[in-house]
Amino acid sequence: MENSQFLTGFLTILVSATLVAILFERLRLPSILGFLLAGVIIGPHGFRLVSDVENIHQLAGFGVVLLMLTIGLEFSLDRLKGSKQIAIIGGTLQILLSIALAIGFSAWRHWTLNEGFFLGSIIALSSTAIVLKYLMDRGELDTQYGRVALSILIFQDLAVVPLMIFTTGLGGGTGSIIHALGWAFLKTALLITGVIMFSRLVLERLMHRVAARGNREIVFLTAVVICLGIAWVSGELGLSLGIGAFFAGLMFANTDFGDELLGEFVPFRYIFVSIFFVSIGLLFDLDFTIQHFGVVIATLGLVLVVNFVVMTVIIMFFGLPLRIAMAVGIILSQVGEFSFLLLEVARSSSAINPYLYQVILSTAFLTMVMTPFLFYLVPIVNRISERISLFGIPAAEWTKSVKATRGLKDHIILCGYGPSGQDLAQTFLEEKIPFILIEMNPAKVKEARKHEIKVIYGDAANKEVMKRAGIRHARAVVISFPSTIGIEQIIRVVQRLNSNVMLAVRTQYEQEMPKLYALGADIVVMEEWQASYELNRLVLEYFEVPREKIDRHLDRIHSRKELAIEEAILKKE
Helix, strand or coil, X not given: CHXXXXXXXXXXXXXXXXXXXXXXXXXXXCHHHHHHHHHHHHCCCCCCCCCCHHHHHHHHHHHHHHHHHHHHHHCXXXXXXXXXXXXXXXXXXXXXXXXXXXXXXXXXXXXXXXXXXXXXXXXXXCCXXXXXXXXXXCCCCCCHHHHHHHHHHHHHHHHHHHHHHHHHHHXXXXXXXXXXXXXXXXXXXXXXXXXXXXXXXXXXXXXXHHHCCCXXXXXXXXXXXXXXXXXXXXXXXXXXXXXXXXXXXXHHHCCCCHXXXXXXXXXXXXXXXXXXXXXXXXXXXXXXXXXXXXXXXXHHHHHHHHHHHHHHHHHHHCCCCHHHHHHHHHHCCCCCHHHHHHHHHHHHCCCCCHHHHHHHHHHHHHHHHHHHHHHCHHHHHHHHHHHCHHHCCCHHXXXXXXXXXXXXXXXXXXXXXXXXXXXXHHHHXXXXXXXXXXXXXXXXXXXXXXXXXXXXXXCCCCHHHHHHCCHHHCCEEEECCCXXXXXXXXXXXXHHHCCCCEEEEEECCHHHXXXXXXXXXXXXXXXXXXXXXXXXXXXXXXXXXXXXXXXXXXXXXXXXXXXXHHHHHHHHX
């Protein structure tokens, strides 16, 4: 009967997770949020469709092990390439400041120092999955604020492991933080030493001998046994199973079998991760949230305000403008999926009491529910930041060249030095067309200067930067990156400063074209058309279709493009 009850609960979770994933995909919302809501609905505080919560949590615990294993397999500091300074220094400052402020809040609430330390660790982590989906859906991933946000998120993901060590070290003990963390790191050092020795002396030789038998299943099973064995050793040392799984994954990542093992685990990871988040939703107690509404709202306010203010100040500290800093602060103000991972580790290791667990769970849950709505504030905050830019970084501190525009007249202002921007710059140089570049990526600014290109380091959507670029005497502005929001803001600034300038912009999607023309763009290059044109040409050439037929198909695409442009211009007029 117990087995039947467990299977019923397990099946209910899988069915609800599948239905929610389909629904949230159609709504273009993160599935993680759906899994949490599904857990609330089917759990003991909802319709009570699942009652065997403890066994489900044990299964979800295995999901944590699998998740940490794949994190280890994917771990690479190269992911921070190009943004290491802001990611490592900025990310470290952000986590430490969040912990410090949370300890202060905990003292006000008469919570223990350990609980304040843990609360700070929880609120310091934002959701990579949600933010990444948001940036990709809006085509903002390659913008300055998108790159900064992603680098911070990657660092936060990597910081999960030491934070898990902290959490485990603080669990179940009454001693000082230094004593608890000292023991935790000593045990971790012992585990790492053992893993390194096993990797160098046994692993490669063993795996190659197993692989020589030519049976992939045996190779996979051997790897699973080794990984789970290391996780078990970690648990026996008093660390979490997830920490051991991470180091096991990291060990395999440096072998010839890492990529194959990752490919085998990924499908299972999604299943167990969905179970994990649904199981977290099962524990969400709506009655508790209502009864302790004041504490939950105060903690919620702390999370949103602290994350926003801390992140904004840190980003500005690195010399980026207020608009970028505030945008990053907003999209990283929520609590992320790894916070729930830490929360579960804390619960299982008795790092926090049940009351604080529910307060943090309710707060984290509400921030994730609010996240899609917080993203709508980004354009509003961007407009507000233009009016309060006096409180941002002074132009003299983040524009490198005051002399760059001297003598420039009837020139082109080129915004962005990505692949398209580099091609345009090369063309302008060869044709001796005067131009100046605006770029916010320091590495690209340095690269442009190597080619003796006049360049200003700054945000093209900032009117002071545009003035430095000589917008009042410019003949054209060319925006070479596809960021929708960024382009719209630049167009508005350009129109206010020089409405006679020719504006050429680039966009990813056809539906954005009429709006860009309406705002004042003179030329809109649409990436979908260019891709369609090239794909048609190359595929037809591959199949040796006669040239006249290829030209006819390409003419059809060109005609549709011209018609769409005419319609967009007519709407503008």
